Amino acid sequence: MSSDQNQAIQPERKTLEDRARMTELERIRHSCAHVLATAILRLWPEAQFAYGPPVENGFYYDLELSHRIAPEDFEAIEAEMKREIKANHPFERREVTRAEAMADAQSGRLGGLGPRPGNPSRFKLDLLAQIPEGEPISYYQNGDFVDLCAGPHVMRTGNIGAFKLTTVAAAYYKGDEKGPQLQRIYGTAFKNRTAMDEYFKMLEEAKRRDHRKIGAEMGLFVIDTEFVGPGMPLWLPKGTVLVEELEKLAKETEFEAGYVRVRTPHLARERMYRTSGHLPYYAESMFPPMEMPLEGEARARERELAQKVEALRVRCSAPPAGATPEETARQLEELKRLEEAHGQSSDRYYLKAMNCPHHHRIFDAQPRSYRDLPLRLAEYGTCYRYEQSGELFGLMRVRSLNMNDAHIYCTEEQFAAEFRAVNDMYLKYFKVFGLSKYQMRFSTHSPSGLGKKYVNEPGLWKKTEDMVRTVLQESGIQFVEVANEAAFYGPKIDVQVWSAIGREFTIATNQVDFAVPSRFGLHYRDRDNTDKTPLCIHRAPLGTHERFIGFSIEHYGGNFPLWLAPEQVRILTLGDEEGLVRYAQPILQELRKHQVRVEGDFSSTPIKAKIAEVEAARVHTMLVIGGRDVEAGHVSVRLHHGGPQGASPKERVMADILQAIQERRS
RNA sequence: GCCAGUUUAGCUCAGUGGUAGAGCAACGGUUUUGUAAACCGUAGGUCGUCGGUUCGACCCCGACAACUGGCUCCA
Numbered sequence: 001m002s003s004d005q006n007q008a009i010q011p012e013r014k015t016l017e018d019r020a021r022m023t024e025l026e027r028i029r030h031s032c033a034h035v036l037a038t039a040i041l042r043l044w045p046e047a048q049f050a051y052g053p054p055v056e057n058g059f060y061y062d063l064e065l066s067h068r069i070a071p072e073d074f075e076a077i078e079a080e081m082k083r084e085i086k087a088n089h090p091f092e093r094r095e096v097t098r099a100e101a102m103a104d105a106q107s108g109r110l111g112g113l114g115p116r117p118g119n120p121s122r123f124k125l126d127l128l129a130q131i132p133e134g135e136p137i138s139y140y141q142n143g144d145f146v147d148l149c150a151g152p153h154v155m156r157t158g159n160i161g162a163f164k165l166t167t168v169a170a171a172y173y174k175g176d177e178k179g180p181q182l183q184r185i186y187g188t189a190f191k192n193r194t195a196m197d198e199y200f201k202m203l204e205e206a207k208r209r210d211h212r213k214i215g216a217e218m219g220l221f222v223i224d225t226e227f228v229g230p231g232m233p234l235w236l237p238k239g240t241v242l243v244e245e246l247e248k249l250a251k252e253t254e255f256e257a258g259y260v261r262v263r264t265p266h267l268a269r270e271r272m273y274r275t276s277g278h279l280p281y282y283a284e285s286m287f288p289p290m291e292m293p294l295e296g297e298a299r300a301r302e303r304e305l306a307q308k309v310e311a312l313r314v315r316c317s318a319p320p321a322g323a324t325p326e327e328t329a330r331q332l333e334e335l336k337r338l339e340e341a342h343g344q345s346s347d348r349y350y351l352k353a354m355n356c357p358h359h360h361r362i363f364d365a366q367p368r369s370y371r372d373l374p375l376r377l378a379e380y381g382t383c384y385r386y387e388q389s390g391e392l393f394g395l396m397r398v399r400s401l402n403m404n405d406a407h408i409y410c411t412e413e414q415f416a417a418e419f420r421a422v423n424d425m426y427l428k429y430f431k432v433f434g435l436s437k438y439q440m441r442f443s444t445h446s447p448s449g450l451g452k453k454y455v456n457e458p459g460l461w462k463k464t465e466d467m468v469r470t471v472l473q474e475s476g477i478q479f480v481e482v483a484n485e486a487a488f489y490g491p492k493i494d495v496q497v498w499s500a501i502g503r504e505f506t507i508a509t510n511q512v513d514f515a516v517p518s519r520f521g522l523h524y525r526d527r528d529n530t531d532k533t534p535l536c537i538h539r540a541p542l543g544t545h546e547r548f549i550g551f552s553i554e555h556y557g558g559n560f561p562l563w564l565a566p567e568q569v570r571i572l573t574l575g576d577e578e579g580l581v582r583y584a585q586p587i588l589q590e591l592r593k594h595q596v597r598v599e600g601d602f603s604s605t606p607i608k609a610k611i612a613e614v615e616a617a618r619v620h621t622m623l624v625i626g627g628r629d630v631e632a633g634h635v636s637v638r639l640h641h642g643g644p645q646g647a648s649p650k651e652r653v654m655a656d657i658l659q660a661i662q663e664r665r666s
Numbered sequence: 667g668c669c670a671g672u673u674u675a676g677c678u679c680a681g682u683g684g685u686a687g688a689g690c691a692a693c694g695g696u697u698u699u700g701u702a703a704a705c706c707g708u709a710g711g712u713c714g715u716c717g718g719u720u721c722g723a724c725c726c727c728g729a730c731a732a733c734u735g736g737c738u739c740c741a
Contacts, residue, residue, distance in 0.1 A: 404741095605698095
């Protein structure tokens with residue numbers, strides 16, 4: 001994928017070398033962003049501009065303006081943009097000194113049509129401060145509009161062939177949730193009208209493939225927000241087929257690769273997530289805990305403890321007149337101790353947001369020898385994550401999810417081979433699904449996050465990151481390395497894929513964990529009769545059912561290969577005459593006997609109508625049976641989206657269907 | 667969570683300050699057929715929820731919820 005996609009996700013300063021590599025189309029779009037700013041300033045001269053880069057499908061400009069720009073404003077803005085393009089102003093580059101740039105920013109000239117006294121260009125001032133000492137500072141000017149910009153641009157505004165504003169959104173300045181929120185105007189631009197029309201046609205097609213639309217059409221899943229809750233899909237029978245076919249594939253693949261399966265509950269005590277270290281990092285994303293009533297003695301003890309704490313609190317907040325400072329300090333100490341004990345004695349349960357701690361406890365449930373390693377524990381575990389409401393998105397981002405999870409416990413020596421095997425498993429899956437557009441992202445820590453976002457083990461970070469990098473390089477896998485995106489317990493590889501709509505998703509993950517096993521005190525007895533802590537690899541090549549199926553729906557446009565199709569075969573008779581039904585019925589029975597998902601339509605409905613219905617339902621194969629077929633011992637095959645395939649002996653057709661399913665033929 | 671928009675029948679959508687329509691789907695009939703839609707009929711909605719303005723609200727205003735497009739986050 002283009003580097004702009006990454007820039008959009010992770011806005012880092014482009015280097016001058018990056019900029020020099022900007023394609024013609026990117027230059028057009030970047031220039032169009034300047035033209036957009038020019039137009040907005042004509043309408044609202046006080047607007048303040050921040051970033052205005054090209055992105056994968058167009059460009060945007062972030063701005064601050066008291067007027068809320070709405071799509072109704074687009075017409076007026078586009079009219080101004082057209083004027084600027086028609087004027088065909090050249091984009092003139094000028095290098096300036098830092099002092100000059102600061103002065104122009106102060107006067108409001110930068111990112112404006114002229115000086116704006118009392119309205120300094122505050123974002124440009126901030127951007128200036130980010131330009132490293134010694135790097136040239138440049139302006140680009142088109143007409144009256146002067147912007148702080150390293151370029152490059154097209155020669156003239158007239159070189160922007162076709163453009164259109166698309167949406168308005170909010171964006172945080174520099175992506176910081178706590179920073180100021182700006183208005184972001186998105187648009188797109190192309191060399192000419194034809195290219196732009198093609199793009200919008202593609203968007204239309206993408207909309208048709210949207211997994212939410214197809215999911216409803218095909219009856220795959222529903223999200224019942226009223227009774228179940230947002231982000232918690234219900235799998236309908238046809239969607240459940242997809243879930244179970246995926247599980248079958250995963251179980252077979254993992255079995256072959258030496259995994260063993262386990263099953264764990266959906267809940268665990270608070271202690272689990274305190275020990276794992278997830279709570280401090282992750283509490284926001286977990287459903288709030290369930291407080292369990294205590295019983296018997298525990299309850300009496302708890303009550304006594306609560307009283308003691310309360311009494312001590314009163315005494316500490318208002319010490320008696322004669323109390324010495326030592327006494328007060330001692331009581332504060334005591335209060336702290338009791339409060340802690342009080343907190344620990346409560347009985348809280350959390351819905352699990354991840355399976356690893358449960359698996360760690362399984363590892364610890366039996367004594368382990370180096371001979372047991374690598375131990376690969378696999379589970380399709382159900383997890384619950386309290387994602388922010390604005391994050392929820394069809395099947396792609398949900399609150400209840402089924403992970404294709406496994407944890408591999410291994411020695412350092414085994415690590416490389418195991419990690420490589422996991423990567424190979426990804427590639428194997430991608431082949432089954434015909435996924436060719438993907439990118440491996442190697443996420444590392446950042447030293448500034450140590451002790452906050454990341455466990456404070458600089459040495460281990462370096463060591464494991466080196467190990468992963470080496471594996472990737474040795475196996476010749478293309479990857480990009482991204483700093484400051486690791487898990488809190490170690491570096492990871494995420495596999496990004498792009499849906500038909502061009503949306504980017506992390507579909508799979510492969511993570512190293514050097515921290516949590518030791519927190520759980522996991523160990524194995526090594527050759528030299530000492531206890532050692534294993535390394536742990538967290539991996540989920542198929543991600544979650546929810547996301548993977550959501551993605552597959554869009555990938556296939558709902559036209560699943562035979563092995564995955566919710567309804568694989570439908571048998572259609574030409575009318576409901578007894579002879580036809582008598583011939584068709586045993587074919588249906590025979591296929592069912594072999595676990596084929598087959599239905600029959602032996603009604604009197606006209607054949608054209610039956611076919612129309614089956615095509616709309618996206619059933620993979622149709623077997624049409626009329627008088628001619630009965631006479632010859634044939635069935636007429638028709639494929640969804642493939643049209644009539646002619647008549648063949650029924651035994652041969654059935655055998656071929658079974659084989660295609662068995663091979664998971666694409 | 668933040669910004670903007672949307673919410674009318676199962677689905678796709680009309681509609682007006684004076685208490686709602688179409689097509690498809692569903693259901694009941696008729697129809698007996700060779701590869702994407704045969705005909706007739708029936709039923710279906712306190713117009714997202716709650717509150718306000720009004721003689722009167724699906725329509726105007728407000729709050730909330732869900733969804734959509736982004737941002738932040740992420741499997």
